[in-house]
Amino acid sequence: MSGKDTFEPRIVAFLCNWCSYTAADLAGIARLKYPGNVRIIRVMCSGRVAPGFILKAFHEGADGVLVGGCHPGDCHYLEGNYKTLKRKLVMDRLLDQFGIEKDRFRLEWISGAEGEKLARVANEMTERVRRLGPLGRTRERLARADALELRNEGGAASG
């Protein structure tokens, strides 16, 4: 595994079509720099990001997950982002119980005009997650750990 200084985190960003994704577009047009570590998935509304998407992203190898939506009151579907906020408030506590650091999951309201904010959040998050190092809760890593115990691979002591 690479050292923390050279470690390139993988960050999955679920951005809503009407605001945050537009902001990402704008950031691109304005040639604002943000790292390629952030892999964008466009969703119609931040409310579409089911809690399972976030956990599955970690499971599939994400080191951090960002959800971007319209500012409160601006959701194209009226209340989608309030739903997102409610889930996020419980998700924070759940992730803490799973031993996953706070900085690995972030919700931000980013309007279509805020390309600069999008770039700043993407940069910040990449740096913070880089400092934390790999999450390594991928299915492969779990499978390796399982094989170690259940199939006695890797020279572990057995009974």
Place this chain on the structure above:
Amino acid sequence: MADKLKLALYWAASCGGCEIAVLDIDEKILKVAELADIYLWPVALDFKYKDVEALADGFLDVCLFNGAIRNSEQREIAELLRRKSKVMVAFGACACYGGIPSLANQFDRDQIFGRVYFDTPSTVNPGKVLPQTSYRVPEGELHLPTFYNAVYKLDDAVKVDYYLPGCPPPPSLIWTAVEAIVSGNLPPPGSVIAEEKAVCHFCTKRKDEKTVTAFRRVHEFIPDPEKCLLEQGIICSGPVTRGGCGERCLSANMPCRGCFGPTPEAIEQGANMLGAVATMVEGKDEQALAKALETVVDPLGTFYRFTLADSFLRLRNRSLTAREAERAGAAPAPKEVAS
């Protein structure tokens, strides 16, 4: 069917409730005795593992295996019974999804041993004795199973043909399964023997699509038995839990705890439950919402009560790191045994 059914029943990391559930099919148990010869059933009959080892591979028609996999003995017996059985049934929530025992996956072995053997107020252990997997006595060497760093569901250890969920599975479903097996009228392998729809679909309580201001727990008030519990602010797993149990908890005016595991379309039972619960709360102000949602105590224990071993994240980070340390050769520091 001409020959009697050759049956084995086993318990691994479980509470014993599944065994009682088998006996709960009442007088039908006599019918089972008529239809089946039992080759292993530790709770009721005195067979030894070597009796099972002596059987030809595939000799047994069915094994009903309850309990999760917590130690190496349970894994070995699961493998043995898998070899000897044509059909392996994960019996009950623990075998299917890890069940209550897998909530222990929030801690690793060192934490669990430390708590149990050193820290509990009732423990007196001046010599700091911990269980060892082998121990020399004058007569020779004694062996104990390895206590794993995590709890596993049965299909992490062996291939499973059918899943019979529930904590415990209800007698009616057990009987459905037994009949299906006896008649050879089996669903496709891998099936969960239960309903496809959620518990809510079968629940007769009135749903008014109401929101709540906060959640309360079952000991805090007596809910209206006619109305949906979730809408009265009691966390009920009915929306995300597979039906088929006969809505046992609901008819006692208690919320569904989720023991039948996820509905077929759920991404994950715990995550779906988090979404269903969090969005029940009304309001728009972040601070007020945060306060209201604090009434969801212990999200992990509540949403993953029966399925932690079957979830995306499954463990606290710490237990994973501990296992990797072992893999890297740093086997758990041998703890001293007082003789």
